[in-house]
Amino acid sequence: MVSYAEYPPAMPHDFELYSNQEHHPHFDLLATSQPYLPTSTYLDPTFSAPFDPLSLQAFSQVSRSQSDLRYHFDGIAQGVKPNCQHQHYSPEGSPNSASHSFDVQPPNLSTSSESGASVSSSAMGSPSLNPQYHHDPWNSMTGLGLAPGIVQSSSGFDYDSIVATDKLPGCVDPTLIQPFPTPIPFAQSPYPEIRTTPSPRFPFVEQPPSPAPSNASAYSQNRAGSRQFKRGSQSPYLHTQAFAPYPNFPTSRRQSDVSIHSHHSQASRKSGNSYDLDDESREKGLCPIPECGRVFKDLKAHMLTHQNERPEKCPIATCEYHLKGFARKYDKNRHTLTHYKGTMVCGFCPGSGSAAEKSFNRADVFKRHLTSVHGVEQAPPNSRKKSPTGKKAYSAAQSNLAGTCSTCSVTFANAQEFYEHLDDCVLRVVQQADPSEAINQKLLSSVADDKDVAETMDRNGLPNAIDYVVPNYDEEDEDEDDLDIDNDDQNDDTYGGLPISGSGRKKRKNYPVSWGCATDKMKMKKRVLCVYDGQRRLLKDDMMLDQEFEVRMTLPDGKNYVTDLDVQTLKRAEAIHGATAEERGPWVPDNILDTAEGDDQFLA
């Protein structure tokens, strides 16, 4: 079973993995060797968000299934002294590390509905999640040579180099995994790719003048009231024709005619009604679909409702929305949360840890509990402001309460942080059955075929170094960002990977990125870890020992390097900070040789 524990806990509701939208000049050279980049697949949320100190929980989660194994670090882990027995650590260099502890302990995650988990219709057939949690010494690896003294010697770690001997066979064509239906154009539509059947919400061709503003406000101000009102009223534009909004799907919600009122009220929030717009605005926001013909403030967003293809697919293959999809990513993510089947215990309620503990079997209910009982603000601090009708203030007293996520066992100092962790954690668990691993493996195998890689390695007598001219690196971009990259002095040595050769000019340190593999030779498995900004990430897990990973990357010295990782992994790593490599500075893998030039600019 593919483990997808690489998902980070802190992603801003963005679960795009392979953001093929990103363009990075450093990857240009790889383009030809990446013929399988899926245009729409399930993407690793791990690397779509700024790094969060809680990321370490990802390690905790994944590694529990391999507790009794002996692992072998490869060269990147050199310098790590395996002498730490404890299982509790805090991510150094994390701005919030003081508020978290990472107690690796068996979680209470239920693997089934034994807890009486509510299973929605949309969750039907969701692959079972069967995390097997054991303590895993891997959890204590503070990071790929980043923190000497963390790895447990008793765990049997030792360090040698991974030899990639073969590429992985049996990759799956992503199109088979993600069978996106071809949009069915409507012959008369000016937008052949979009749905010309009207939205069930707005099944009108012509827009009459807006109803009285008083009506509009009545619909929008009070949900219960408006529903009651609507159900008891008839729209002057009432239209009894029912539409099949999605030709590929037989039914849809919103065939109610009264929904037109909702539209009017919502479209009119600011301007009074949607027809108060001046001619220019109105023309600009006029939906071109004849059957719609309405005016929207955000026409582009509205057009999503007309498209036949809904690109945001539920990652659960057995879910109807795996094929059906959502028009909006946020809706997809929100839906995905409904697949969670475990039990979540509120560690902030009295009785936590006892039989009287408060538990939840649905993430959304748990979240609601956190907001209503523990004063959690729903939006993360850096998201947009909530309306003045927001929840009660976050209590300082509550912030002193401690709670452990029963899903991943990460302990949080307060409910707010836990709340912000919850979505990501649950989604990660839910998506562990995600088939994208197969896609990725295919990508990797294609990269592994690269002739230049092999030739260069031979030429240099090195496992992973290659020279060729690449575009200049913009040094201006790196300065500022590099300042906050691994400023932790205690990590200086830990970024050291293989012994320095080549120019051997100086020992590298403070590289923004390093990575390596930890290998379990008994089970013939390995996992890839990445260190970025002094924090560890599990990038891949359950890889075959002979599974080859290679990636070429450009350094500021104008040379490209080959690592033992794949380009997708690199891109994920790049996405850790939600920034491009140019913005973040150079990407220096830990297990490449130092170069004669350009090193200084990486040093703190």
Place this chain on the structure above:
DNA sequence: AACTCTGTTGAA
């Protein structure tokens, strides 16, 4: 402009 998030709504 693109993206993310919130709030509303109705169907199930």
Place this chain on the structure above:
DNA sequence: TTCAACAGAGT
């Protein structure tokens, strides 16, 4: 009660 569909607002 739950959750998908949607528009609008915030970032």
